[in-house]
Amino acid sequence: MYDLIELTTTRHNPHIDPFMSMWEWQIPLYLFLGGIVAGMMIISGYFIFSHRYKETDCACFSTPLISLILISLGMFFLFLDLSHKLYVWRLYTTFKISSPMSWGAWILLLVYPALILNLLIKPPAILQERIKNLANISLKITSHPFLVKVIGIANMLLGLMLGAYTGILLSVMGSRPLWNSSLLWFLFLVSGLSTAAAFVHLFAKNKYESELLAKADNGLLTLELFVIFMFLIGLLSSAKPHKDAAELLLTGPFAPSFWVLVVLMGILIPLFIQLLAVNHKIKHTPVAPIFVIIGGIILRFIIVEAGQYSHWFNAHLK
Amino acid sequence: MPRFGMVIDTKKCVGCQDCVLACKTENNIPEGYNRDWIVTEVHGKFPDLHMEIRTERCNHCTNTPCVSVCPTGASHIHEWGGIVLVDKDLCIGCKACVEACPYDARYIHPDGYADKCTFCIHRVEKGLQPACVEVCPTHCIYFGDLDDPNSEVSQLLKSRKWHVLLPETGNEPNIFYLI
Numbered sequence: 106m107y108d109l110i111e112l113t114t115t116r117h118n119p120h121i122d123p124f125m126s127m128w129e130w131q132i133p134l135y136l137f138l139g140g141i142v143a144g145m146m147i148i149s150g151y152f153i154f155s156h157r158y159k160e161t162d163c164a165c166f167s168t169p170l171i172s173l174i175l176i177s178l179g180m181f182f183l184f185l186d187l188s189h190k191l192y193v194w195r196l197y198t199t200f201k202i203s204s205p206m207s208w209g210a211w212i213l214l215l216v217y218p219a220l221i222l223n224l225l226i227k228p229p230a231i232l233q234e235r236i237k238n239l240a241n242i243s244l245k246i247t248s249h250p251f252l253v254k255v256i257g258i259a260n261m262l263l264g265l266m267l268g269a270y271t272g273i274l275l276s277v278m279g280s281r282p283l284w285n286s287s288l289l290w291f292l293f294l295v296s297g298l299s300t301a302a303a304f305v306h307l308f309a310k311n312k313y314e315s316e317l318l319a320k321a322d323n324g325l326l327t328l329e330l331f332v333i334f335m336f337l338i339g340l341l342s343s344a345k346p347h348k349d350a351a352e353l354l355l356t357g358p359f360a361p362s363f364w365v366l367v368v369l370m371g372i373l374i375p376l377f378i379q380l381l382a383v384n385h386k387i388k389h390t391p392v393a394p395i396f397v398i399i400g401g402i403i404l405r406f407i408i409v410e411a412g413q414y415s416h417w418f419n420a421h422l423k
Numbered sequence: 424m425p426r427f428g429m430v431i432d433t434k435k436c437v438g439c440q441d442c443v444l445a446c447k448t449e450n451n452i453p454e455g456y457n458r459d460w461i462v463t464e465v466h467g468k469f470p471d472l473h474m475e476i477r478t479e480r481c482n483h484c485t486n487t488p489c490v491s492v493c494p495t496g497a498s499h500i501h502e503w504g505g506i507v508l509v510d511k512d513l514c515i516g517c518k519a520c521v522e523a524c525p526y527d528a529r530y531i532h533p534d535g536y537a538d539k540c541t542f543c544i545h546r547v548e549k550g551l552q553p554a555c556v557e558v559c560p561t562h563c564i565y566f567g568d569l570d571d572p573n574s575e576v577s578q579l580l581k582s583r584k585w586h587v588l589l590p591e592t593g594n595e596p597n598i599f600y601l602i
Contacts, residue, residue, distance in 0.1 A: 188516030
Protein backbone atom coordinates (compact mmCIF):
# COMPACT_ATOMS: atom_id res chain seq x y z
CA MET A 106 0.00 0.00 0.00
CA TYR A 107 1.38 3.38 -1.01
CA ASP A 108 1.35 6.32 1.36
CA LEU A 109 0.76 8.66 -1.51
CA ILE A 110 -1.01 8.28 -4.82
CA GLU A 111 -1.59 11.41 -6.82
CA LEU A 112 -3.12 11.49 -10.28
CA THR A 113 -3.04 14.62 -12.40
CA THR A 114 -4.85 14.64 -15.72
CA THR A 115 -5.03 17.17 -18.50
CA ARG A 116 -8.47 15.86 -19.53
CA HIS A 117 -11.43 18.10 -18.82
CA ASN A 118 -14.31 16.71 -20.84
CA PRO A 119 -17.66 18.30 -19.95
CA HIS A 120 -19.87 16.25 -17.57
CA ILE A 121 -17.06 13.72 -17.12
CA ASP A 122 -14.33 15.51 -15.22
CA PRO A 123 -13.75 15.67 -12.34
CA PHE A 124 -16.74 13.38 -11.75
CA MET A 125 -19.25 11.82 -14.10
CA SER A 126 -22.54 13.71 -14.30
CA MET A 127 -23.71 12.63 -17.75
CA TRP A 128 -27.17 11.60 -16.62
CA GLU A 129 -28.92 14.52 -14.98
CA TRP A 130 -32.47 14.99 -13.61
CA GLN A 131 -34.23 13.42 -16.58
CA ILE A 132 -32.98 9.88 -15.91
CA PRO A 133 -33.89 9.58 -12.19
CA LEU A 134 -37.30 11.06 -12.91
CA TYR A 135 -37.83 8.61 -15.77
CA LEU A 136 -36.70 5.72 -13.55
CA PHE A 137 -39.15 6.84 -10.87
CA LEU A 138 -42.05 7.22 -13.32
CA GLY A 139 -41.20 3.87 -14.94
CA GLY A 140 -41.16 2.27 -11.49
CA ILE A 141 -44.46 3.74 -10.32
CA VAL A 142 -46.19 2.83 -13.60
CA ALA A 143 -44.75 -0.70 -13.32
CA GLY A 144 -46.16 -0.93 -9.80
CA MET A 145 -49.56 0.38 -10.92
CA MET A 146 -49.66 -2.15 -13.76
CA ILE A 147 -48.99 -4.98 -11.31
CA ILE A 148 -51.61 -3.71 -8.83
CA SER A 149 -54.19 -3.03 -11.50
CA GLY A 150 -53.43 -6.33 -13.24
CA TYR A 151 -53.90 -8.15 -9.96
CA PHE A 152 -57.25 -6.44 -9.31
CA ILE A 153 -58.45 -7.35 -12.79
CA PHE A 154 -57.16 -10.92 -12.50
CA SER A 155 -58.95 -11.33 -9.17
CA HIS A 156 -62.28 -10.16 -10.68
CA ARG A 157 -62.34 -6.87 -8.78
CA TYR A 158 -63.19 -5.16 -12.08
CA LYS A 159 -66.76 -6.30 -11.41
CA GLU A 160 -66.94 -3.79 -8.53
CA THR A 161 -68.20 -0.34 -9.49
CA ASP A 162 -65.41 1.61 -7.80
CA CYS A 163 -62.31 -0.50 -8.50
CA ALA A 164 -59.08 1.55 -8.53
CA CYS A 165 -58.12 -0.45 -11.60
CA PHE A 166 -60.44 1.77 -13.67
CA SER A 167 -58.41 4.93 -13.15
CA THR A 168 -54.85 3.50 -13.02
CA PRO A 169 -54.46 2.78 -16.77
CA LEU A 170 -55.16 6.38 -17.83
CA ILE A 171 -52.89 7.76 -15.09
CA SER A 172 -50.23 5.20 -16.06
CA LEU A 173 -50.46 6.18 -19.73
CA ILE A 174 -49.96 9.84 -18.81
CA LEU A 175 -47.09 9.14 -16.41
CA ILE A 176 -45.22 6.73 -18.70
CA SER A 177 -45.55 9.20 -21.58
CA LEU A 178 -44.14 11.91 -19.33
CA GLY A 179 -41.29 9.54 -18.38
CA MET A 180 -40.57 8.81 -22.03
CA PHE A 181 -40.59 12.53 -22.72
CA PHE A 182 -37.93 13.00 -20.02
CA LEU A 183 -35.96 10.16 -21.59
CA PHE A 184 -36.23 11.90 -24.94
CA LEU A 185 -35.06 15.16 -23.37
CA ASP A 186 -31.97 13.35 -22.10
CA LEU A 187 -30.95 12.14 -25.57
CA SER A 188 -28.28 14.33 -27.12
CA HIS A 189 -28.80 13.05 -30.68
CA LYS A 190 -32.58 13.38 -30.61
CA LEU A 191 -33.38 13.11 -34.32
CA TYR A 192 -31.91 9.61 -34.35
CA VAL A 193 -34.21 8.24 -31.60
CA TRP A 194 -35.99 5.99 -34.12
CA ARG A 195 -32.78 3.96 -34.39
CA LEU A 196 -33.86 2.28 -31.13
CA TYR A 197 -36.54 0.47 -33.09
CA THR A 198 -34.40 -0.70 -35.99
CA THR A 199 -32.64 -3.28 -33.86
CA PHE A 200 -32.92 -5.41 -30.74
CA LYS A 201 -29.75 -5.98 -28.76
CA ILE A 202 -29.93 -8.68 -26.12
CA SER A 203 -26.84 -7.36 -24.30
CA SER A 204 -28.32 -3.88 -23.90
CA PRO A 205 -31.01 -3.39 -21.23
CA MET A 206 -31.76 -0.02 -22.83
CA SER A 207 -32.74 -1.90 -25.97
CA TRP A 208 -34.99 -4.22 -23.92
CA GLY A 209 -36.51 -1.15 -22.30
CA ALA A 210 -37.33 0.45 -25.64
CA TRP A 211 -39.27 -2.66 -26.71
CA ILE A 212 -40.86 -3.23 -23.28
CA LEU A 213 -42.16 0.35 -23.37
CA LEU A 214 -43.63 -0.35 -26.79
CA LEU A 215 -45.54 -3.33 -25.36
CA VAL A 216 -46.60 -1.45 -22.23
CA TYR A 217 -48.81 0.91 -24.26
CA PRO A 218 -51.17 -1.70 -25.81
CA ALA A 219 -51.39 -3.52 -22.45
CA LEU A 220 -52.38 -0.29 -20.72
CA ILE A 221 -54.84 0.63 -23.46
CA LEU A 222 -56.51 -2.81 -23.23
CA ASN A 223 -56.65 -2.37 -19.44
CA LEU A 224 -58.21 1.04 -19.95
CA LEU A 225 -60.85 -0.41 -22.28
CA ILE A 226 -62.20 -2.77 -19.59
CA LYS A 227 -63.94 0.23 -18.09
CA PRO A 228 -62.91 3.51 -19.70
CA PRO A 229 -63.12 6.57 -17.46
CA ALA A 230 -66.29 8.67 -17.91
CA ILE A 231 -64.26 11.58 -19.26
CA LEU A 232 -63.21 9.40 -22.22
CA GLN A 233 -66.60 7.75 -22.68
CA GLU A 234 -68.22 11.16 -23.14
CA ARG A 235 -65.79 12.04 -25.91
CA ILE A 236 -65.52 8.68 -27.70
CA LYS A 237 -68.96 7.11 -28.18
CA ASN A 238 -67.83 3.63 -29.23
CA LEU A 239 -65.83 3.00 -26.06
CA ALA A 240 -68.78 1.59 -24.10
CA ASN A 241 -69.42 -1.01 -26.82
CA ILE A 242 -65.78 -2.05 -26.95
CA SER A 243 -65.73 -2.33 -23.17
CA LEU A 244 -68.85 -4.51 -23.23
CA LYS A 245 -67.28 -6.80 -25.82
CA ILE A 246 -64.12 -7.23 -23.73
CA THR A 247 -65.91 -7.84 -20.43
CA SER A 248 -68.20 -10.42 -22.06
CA HIS A 249 -65.08 -12.59 -22.44
CA PRO A 250 -63.84 -13.24 -18.86
CA PHE A 251 -60.85 -15.18 -20.20
CA LEU A 252 -59.73 -12.17 -22.24
CA VAL A 253 -60.03 -9.95 -19.15
CA LYS A 254 -57.86 -12.41 -17.22
CA VAL A 255 -55.26 -12.37 -20.00
CA ILE A 256 -55.23 -8.55 -19.90
CA GLY A 257 -54.67 -8.72 -16.13
CA ILE A 258 -51.82 -11.20 -16.50
CA ALA A 259 -50.24 -9.20 -19.35
CA ASN A 260 -50.30 -6.06 -17.21
CA MET A 261 -48.74 -7.85 -14.26
CA LEU A 262 -45.99 -9.41 -16.40
CA LEU A 263 -45.18 -6.23 -18.29
CA GLY A 264 -45.22 -4.29 -15.03
CA LEU A 265 -42.73 -6.76 -13.62
CA MET A 266 -40.50 -6.43 -16.68
CA LEU A 267 -40.71 -2.62 -16.71
CA GLY A 268 -39.97 -2.30 -12.98
CA ALA A 269 -37.06 -4.74 -13.10
CA TYR A 270 -35.54 -3.21 -16.24
CA THR A 271 -35.24 0.23 -14.64
CA GLY A 272 -32.77 -1.29 -12.16
CA ILE A 273 -31.02 -3.60 -14.63
CA LEU A 274 -30.37 -0.58 -16.84
CA LEU A 275 -27.98 0.68 -14.17
CA SER A 276 -26.74 -2.58 -12.67
CA VAL A 277 -25.10 -3.79 -15.90
CA MET A 278 -22.59 -0.93 -15.64
CA GLY A 279 -19.54 -2.63 -14.17
CA SER A 280 -17.78 0.71 -14.46
CA ARG A 281 -19.93 2.27 -11.70
CA PRO A 282 -19.44 0.18 -8.55
CA LEU A 283 -22.55 1.46 -6.75
CA TRP A 284 -24.84 0.31 -9.55
CA ASN A 285 -23.04 -2.94 -10.12
CA SER A 286 -25.24 -4.97 -7.78
CA SER A 287 -27.57 -7.77 -8.79
CA LEU A 288 -30.04 -6.50 -6.17
CA LEU A 289 -30.64 -3.13 -7.80
CA TRP A 290 -33.44 -4.40 -10.06
CA PHE A 291 -35.21 -5.84 -7.04
CA LEU A 292 -34.76 -2.64 -5.04
CA PHE A 293 -36.24 -0.56 -7.87
CA LEU A 294 -39.06 -3.04 -8.41
CA VAL A 295 -40.00 -3.09 -4.72
CA SER A 296 -39.71 0.70 -4.51
CA GLY A 297 -41.83 1.04 -7.67
CA LEU A 298 -44.50 -1.24 -6.19
CA SER A 299 -44.40 0.58 -2.87
CA THR A 300 -44.75 4.05 -4.45
CA ALA A 301 -47.53 2.73 -6.70
CA ALA A 302 -49.41 1.23 -3.73
CA ALA A 303 -49.04 4.56 -1.91
CA PHE A 304 -50.20 6.52 -4.96
CA VAL A 305 -53.23 4.33 -5.67
CA HIS A 306 -54.08 4.42 -1.95
CA LEU A 307 -54.34 8.22 -2.29
CA PHE A 308 -57.30 8.02 -4.68
CA ALA A 309 -58.76 4.54 -4.04
CA LYS A 310 -62.48 4.89 -3.28
CA ASN A 311 -63.14 1.27 -2.40
CA LYS A 312 -62.53 0.71 1.34
CA TYR A 313 -61.37 -2.88 0.91
CA GLU A 314 -58.81 -1.82 -1.71
CA SER A 315 -57.65 1.17 0.32
CA GLU A 316 -57.04 -1.02 3.35
CA LEU A 317 -55.39 -3.73 1.22
CA LEU A 318 -53.06 -1.21 -0.42
CA ALA A 319 -52.01 0.31 2.91
CA LYS A 320 -51.26 -3.17 4.27
CA ALA A 321 -49.40 -4.12 1.08
CA ASP A 322 -47.42 -0.90 1.26
CA ASN A 323 -46.38 -1.68 4.83
CA GLY A 324 -45.12 -5.07 3.66
CA LEU A 325 -43.35 -3.49 0.67
CA LEU A 326 -41.71 -0.77 2.76
CA THR A 327 -40.41 -3.41 5.18
CA LEU A 328 -39.14 -5.45 2.25
CA GLU A 329 -37.52 -2.33 0.77
CA LEU A 330 -35.64 -1.73 4.02
CA PHE A 331 -34.39 -5.30 3.92
CA VAL A 332 -33.35 -5.01 0.25
CA ILE A 333 -31.48 -1.75 0.95
CA PHE A 334 -29.71 -3.50 3.83
CA MET A 335 -28.75 -6.46 1.63
CA PHE A 336 -27.74 -4.12 -1.22
CA LEU A 337 -25.33 -2.27 1.10
CA ILE A 338 -24.02 -5.48 2.70
CA GLY A 339 -23.37 -6.86 -0.79
CA LEU A 340 -21.33 -3.80 -1.71
CA LEU A 341 -19.49 -3.68 1.62
CA SER A 342 -18.36 -7.27 1.32
CA SER A 343 -17.16 -6.81 -2.25
CA ALA A 344 -14.02 -5.24 -3.77
CA LYS A 345 -12.65 -1.90 -2.56
CA PRO A 346 -14.35 0.25 -5.21
CA HIS A 347 -17.70 -1.30 -4.23
CA LYS A 348 -16.97 -0.76 -0.56
CA ASP A 349 -16.14 2.88 -1.26
CA ALA A 350 -19.38 3.14 -3.24
CA ALA A 351 -21.40 1.90 -0.25
CA GLU A 352 -19.57 4.41 1.97
CA LEU A 353 -20.88 7.20 -0.25
CA LEU A 354 -24.37 6.38 1.05
CA LEU A 355 -23.45 5.28 4.55
CA THR A 356 -21.12 8.07 5.67
CA GLY A 357 -20.11 10.00 2.55
CA PRO A 358 -21.52 13.05 0.77
CA PHE A 359 -24.82 11.34 -0.03
CA ALA A 360 -25.37 10.02 3.51
CA PRO A 361 -27.49 12.90 4.91
CA SER A 362 -29.99 12.80 2.06
CA PHE A 363 -29.97 9.00 1.97
CA TRP A 364 -30.60 8.49 5.69
CA VAL A 365 -32.94 11.42 6.27
CA LEU A 366 -34.94 11.64 3.04
CA VAL A 367 -34.96 8.03 1.81
CA VAL A 368 -34.72 5.83 4.91
CA LEU A 369 -36.36 8.00 7.56
CA MET A 370 -38.84 10.13 5.62
CA GLY A 371 -39.45 7.77 2.72
CA ILE A 372 -39.70 4.49 4.61
CA LEU A 373 -39.67 4.55 8.43
CA ILE A 374 -42.07 7.46 9.12
CA PRO A 375 -44.74 6.37 6.58
CA LEU A 376 -44.38 2.78 7.76
CA PHE A 377 -45.04 3.91 11.34
CA ILE A 378 -48.04 6.07 10.33
CA GLN A 379 -49.54 3.34 8.14
CA LEU A 380 -49.06 0.67 10.79
CA LEU A 381 -51.12 2.82 13.16
CA ALA A 382 -53.72 3.41 10.42
CA VAL A 383 -54.21 -0.25 9.47
CA ASN A 384 -54.54 -1.12 13.16
CA HIS A 385 -57.26 1.57 13.42
CA LYS A 386 -55.33 3.64 15.96
CA ILE A 387 -55.45 6.69 13.67
CA LYS A 388 -57.33 7.56 10.47
CA HIS A 389 -55.77 7.01 7.05
CA THR A 390 -53.87 10.14 6.11
CA PRO A 391 -52.36 11.25 2.78
CA VAL A 392 -49.14 12.20 4.62
CA ALA A 393 -47.74 8.66 4.60
CA PRO A 394 -48.30 7.96 0.86
CA ILE A 395 -46.93 11.38 -0.08
CA PHE A 396 -43.79 10.71 1.97
CA VAL A 397 -43.40 7.30 0.28
CA ILE A 398 -43.66 8.89 -3.17
CA ILE A 399 -41.15 11.66 -2.35
CA GLY A 400 -38.81 9.02 -0.87
CA GLY A 401 -39.09 6.99 -4.09
CA ILE A 402 -38.14 10.01 -6.22
CA ILE A 403 -35.18 10.89 -3.99
CA LEU A 404 -33.97 7.26 -3.94
CA ARG A 405 -33.66 7.36 -7.77
CA PHE A 406 -31.84 10.71 -7.69
CA ILE A 407 -29.37 9.50 -5.06
CA ILE A 408 -28.69 6.16 -6.76
CA VAL A 409 -28.16 7.82 -10.16
CA GLU A 410 -25.94 10.62 -8.84
CA ALA A 411 -23.94 8.59 -6.31
CA GLY A 412 -23.56 5.80 -8.88
CA GLN A 413 -21.98 8.19 -11.35
CA TYR A 414 -19.77 9.55 -8.57
CA SER A 415 -18.57 6.05 -7.64
CA HIS A 416 -15.61 4.95 -9.67
CA TRP A 417 -12.70 2.56 -9.93
CA PHE A 418 -10.30 5.50 -10.08
CA ASN A 419 -11.58 6.93 -6.78
CA ALA A 420 -10.59 3.67 -5.15
CA HIS A 421 -7.04 4.28 -6.30
CA LEU A 422 -7.08 7.81 -4.99
CA LYS A 423 -8.05 6.85 -1.46
CA MET B 424 -6.83 -10.38 -39.48
CA PRO B 425 -4.79 -7.92 -37.36
CA ARG B 426 -5.60 -6.93 -33.79
CA PHE B 427 -4.42 -3.40 -33.29
CA GLY B 428 -3.01 -2.12 -30.05
CA MET B 429 -0.68 0.49 -28.66
CA VAL B 430 2.39 0.26 -26.52
CA ILE B 431 3.44 3.39 -24.68
CA ASP B 432 6.87 3.74 -23.17
CA THR B 433 6.38 5.64 -19.93
CA LYS B 434 10.17 5.95 -19.55
CA LYS B 435 10.19 8.12 -22.67
CA CYS B 436 6.94 10.08 -22.32
CA VAL B 437 7.58 13.62 -21.08
CA GLY B 438 3.92 14.76 -21.12
CA CYS B 439 4.52 17.40 -23.79
CA GLN B 440 0.92 17.01 -25.08
CA ASP B 441 1.99 16.88 -28.72
CA CYS B 442 -0.16 13.76 -29.08
CA VAL B 443 -3.13 15.65 -27.65
CA LEU B 444 -2.69 18.52 -30.10
CA ALA B 445 -2.10 16.18 -33.04
CA CYS B 446 -5.32 14.32 -32.25
CA LYS B 447 -7.28 17.53 -31.93
CA THR B 448 -5.98 18.80 -35.25
CA GLU B 449 -6.27 15.52 -37.15
CA ASN B 450 -9.77 14.69 -35.92
CA ASN B 451 -11.13 18.22 -35.59
CA ILE B 452 -11.91 17.78 -31.87
CA PRO B 453 -14.00 20.68 -30.53
CA GLU B 454 -12.49 23.08 -28.03
CA GLY B 455 -12.72 21.83 -24.45
CA TYR B 456 -12.88 18.12 -25.41
CA ASN B 457 -10.19 15.45 -25.49
CA ARG B 458 -9.88 12.08 -27.18
CA ASP B 459 -6.46 11.66 -25.59
CA TRP B 460 -4.83 13.27 -22.59
CA ILE B 461 -1.82 13.15 -20.31
CA VAL B 462 -1.88 11.62 -16.84
CA THR B 463 0.88 12.08 -14.30
CA GLU B 464 0.81 9.57 -11.50
CA VAL B 465 2.99 9.91 -8.42
CA HIS B 466 3.07 7.20 -5.81
CA GLY B 467 5.28 5.93 -3.03
CA LYS B 468 6.50 7.19 0.31
CA PHE B 469 8.69 10.26 0.53
CA PRO B 470 11.54 10.30 -0.41
CA ASP B 471 11.00 7.08 -2.40
CA LEU B 472 8.55 8.49 -4.88
CA HIS B 473 7.84 7.10 -8.31
CA MET B 474 6.41 9.19 -11.11
CA GLU B 475 4.84 7.88 -14.29
CA ILE B 476 3.83 10.14 -17.13
CA ARG B 477 1.59 8.55 -19.72
CA THR B 478 -0.66 9.43 -22.60
CA GLU B 479 -4.14 7.91 -22.26
CA ARG B 480 -7.06 7.35 -24.61
CA CYS B 481 -9.77 4.74 -25.28
CA ASN B 482 -8.21 1.36 -24.50
CA HIS B 483 -9.97 -0.43 -27.38
CA CYS B 484 -10.70 -3.25 -24.95
CA THR B 485 -11.20 -6.85 -25.99
CA ASN B 486 -14.21 -7.08 -23.64
CA THR B 487 -16.19 -3.97 -24.45
CA PRO B 488 -18.92 -2.89 -22.00
CA CYS B 489 -19.48 0.22 -24.14
CA VAL B 490 -20.42 -1.96 -27.11
CA SER B 491 -22.58 -4.30 -25.00
CA VAL B 492 -24.77 -1.56 -23.53
CA CYS B 493 -25.29 0.38 -26.76
CA PRO B 494 -28.97 -0.06 -27.65
CA THR B 495 -28.62 0.66 -31.37
CA GLY B 496 -25.34 -0.96 -32.34
CA ALA B 497 -23.72 2.46 -32.91
CA SER B 498 -20.83 1.42 -30.67
CA HIS B 499 -19.19 -1.48 -32.41
CA ILE B 500 -15.95 -3.35 -32.91
CA HIS B 501 -14.63 -2.77 -36.40
CA GLU B 502 -14.31 -6.01 -38.33
CA TRP B 503 -10.76 -5.12 -39.31
CA GLY B 504 -8.30 -4.76 -36.47
CA GLY B 505 -10.70 -4.92 -33.53
CA ILE B 506 -10.83 -1.13 -33.21
CA VAL B 507 -13.78 0.10 -31.11
CA LEU B 508 -15.72 2.74 -33.04
CA VAL B 509 -18.96 4.75 -32.91
CA ASP B 510 -21.23 5.11 -35.94
CA LYS B 511 -22.60 8.61 -35.41
CA ASP B 512 -25.53 7.94 -37.74
CA LEU B 513 -26.73 5.17 -35.42
CA CYS B 514 -25.96 6.94 -32.13
CA ILE B 515 -28.97 8.40 -30.31
CA GLY B 516 -26.88 10.10 -27.59
CA CYS B 517 -28.26 8.02 -24.72
CA LYS B 518 -24.84 8.20 -22.96
CA ALA B 519 -24.99 4.57 -21.81
CA CYS B 520 -21.58 3.87 -23.39
CA VAL B 521 -20.06 6.91 -21.65
CA GLU B 522 -21.35 5.57 -18.32
CA ALA B 523 -20.19 2.02 -19.10
CA CYS B 524 -16.54 2.94 -19.74
CA PRO B 525 -14.47 2.57 -16.55
CA TYR B 526 -11.77 4.78 -18.12
CA ASP B 527 -14.17 7.64 -18.86
CA ALA B 528 -12.63 7.69 -22.32
CA ARG B 529 -15.79 8.78 -24.13
CA TYR B 530 -17.60 12.07 -24.25
CA ILE B 531 -20.63 13.51 -25.96
CA HIS B 532 -19.63 15.56 -28.99
CA PRO B 533 -21.35 18.98 -29.15
CA ASP B 534 -23.18 17.62 -32.23
CA GLY B 535 -24.85 15.06 -29.94
CA TYR B 536 -23.19 11.71 -30.63
CA ALA B 537 -20.73 9.75 -28.47
CA ASP B 538 -17.14 10.25 -29.52
CA LYS B 539 -13.75 8.76 -28.67
CA CYS B 540 -10.35 7.73 -30.01
CA THR B 541 -10.56 5.77 -33.28
CA PHE B 542 -6.85 4.88 -33.46
CA CYS B 543 -7.10 7.24 -36.48
CA ILE B 544 -8.58 4.40 -38.52
CA HIS B 545 -8.85 6.69 -41.56
CA ARG B 546 -5.03 6.92 -41.51
CA VAL B 547 -4.41 3.30 -40.53
CA GLU B 548 -6.48 2.09 -43.48
CA LYS B 549 -4.09 3.99 -45.75
CA GLY B 550 -1.09 2.35 -44.14
CA LEU B 551 -0.25 5.40 -42.01
CA GLN B 552 0.27 5.59 -38.25
CA PRO B 553 -2.27 7.29 -35.94
CA ALA B 554 -1.62 11.04 -35.66
CA CYS B 555 -0.47 10.82 -32.03
CA VAL B 556 2.13 8.17 -32.91
CA GLU B 557 3.35 10.17 -35.89
CA VAL B 558 4.07 13.38 -33.97
CA CYS B 559 5.46 12.08 -30.68
CA PRO B 560 8.87 13.78 -30.34
CA THR B 561 10.25 11.11 -28.01
CA HIS B 562 8.84 8.20 -30.05
CA CYS B 563 7.20 6.78 -26.96
CA ILE B 564 4.01 5.57 -28.68
CA TYR B 565 4.09 2.38 -30.75
CA PHE B 566 1.14 1.14 -32.79
CA GLY B 567 0.77 -2.21 -34.47
CA ASP B 568 -0.66 -5.70 -34.68
CA LEU B 569 -0.67 -7.44 -31.32
CA ASP B 570 -1.37 -10.80 -32.97
CA ASP B 571 1.75 -10.62 -35.14
CA PRO B 572 4.61 -12.01 -33.02
CA ASN B 573 7.15 -10.14 -35.15
CA SER B 574 5.51 -6.71 -34.88
CA GLU B 575 7.30 -3.99 -32.95
CA VAL B 576 4.51 -3.87 -30.33
CA SER B 577 4.65 -7.64 -29.74
CA GLN B 578 8.44 -7.55 -29.45
CA LEU B 579 8.31 -4.71 -26.94
CA LEU B 580 5.73 -6.56 -24.83
CA LYS B 581 7.99 -9.63 -24.87
CA SER B 582 11.15 -7.78 -23.89
CA ARG B 583 9.93 -5.17 -21.41
CA LYS B 584 7.79 -5.06 -18.27
CA TRP B 585 4.41 -3.49 -18.76
CA HIS B 586 1.04 -2.79 -17.15
CA VAL B 587 -2.45 -1.94 -18.34
CA LEU B 588 -5.00 0.38 -16.74
CA LEU B 589 -7.58 -1.08 -14.34
CA PRO B 590 -6.92 -4.73 -15.21
CA GLU B 591 -9.30 -5.62 -12.35
CA THR B 592 -12.29 -4.54 -14.44
CA GLY B 593 -11.64 -7.50 -16.73
CA ASN B 594 -12.03 -5.49 -19.93
CA GLU B 595 -8.66 -6.61 -21.32
CA PRO B 596 -7.47 -3.24 -22.59
CA ASN B 597 -5.26 -3.18 -25.69
CA ILE B 598 -3.09 -0.27 -24.64
CA PHE B 599 0.02 -1.32 -22.75
CA TYR B 600 2.33 0.87 -20.70
CA LEU B 601 6.02 -0.05 -20.59
CA ILE B 602 7.58 0.50 -17.19
